[in-house]
Structure formats: structure tokens, C-alpha cells
Amino acid sequence: MILLAASALGATAWAALTPISSASRDEIFEIPQGTWARRMAGDQVEILPSVIRLTLGVKDVLVLRNLDDVPQIFGPALMMPGQSLRLPFEVASSYEFACTAHASGQMTVIVEPGPWSPWARLRWRLNALLAPER
DSSP states (O other), X not given: OHHHHHHHHHHHHHHHXXXXXXXXXXXXXXXXXXXXXXXXTTOOOOOSOSEEEEETTXXXXXXXXXXXXXXXXXXXXXXXXXXXXXXXXXXXEEEXXXXXXXXXXXXXXXXXXXXXXXXXXXXXXXXXXXXXXX
């Protein structure tokens, strides 16, 4: 019992005190080929989440790849077929963008502050563990 409690305490201390790192700060989303054609055929396809969550210092660069056959608009940018848009964020906030890949025509990007304190790192790791895969 003591060994189990010590292990749990050690794991919690590691999760709280070890800095969070990532192999890449890019969070990549793709607009698949045929998206526009499916939408024009009446299919209510949602290929991107309506809300994307990023974290400063960990995953704070949004990358959109347009694999569709037609141009797509994201915010003020026009992405031609085959092009990518790389959008780094430096300020924690909520951002609204026009997005032609959505039936609603818009997308929200929520950029959360980096998990710098031990409690924030612990909470971030727990949320990452419990969050559903996209």
C-alpha cells in the first residue's frame, strides 16, 4: 500500500514539475479532396472541428492544408489547391475566422496560456490524457 501511494505521489510530482515539450509545435488539419463537391451535392460534411484549441509554447501553430480541388478561404488568406497556411499564435485569446471549409462559414481558434506553473502542467497533462482523439 505504501509503495502504491509513493508511486502515485512520484507520478504526480513528475507530471507537475517536468516541463511540457512537443516534437512539433504544429497542430495540422487537412481539408480533404472532394470537400467542396460533397458540399455542393448537399452533404453536410464537417471536416474540421468548429473549435480548435491550441496551447502557447506547446502546440501554438495552426497548419491548414488544402487538399481539395478548389480554393478555400481561412480568415484573410486564400489557400489554393495544394497550398498550406501556417499560422503561429503568440497571445492567448479566442480568435474567430471566416472558413469556407465549414458549413457555418466560420471557425474559432482558442489559444490557451502555456502550462508554466506546476498546477497548470498537471492540469494540462490530465486534460490531454482524458481528451478524446480528434
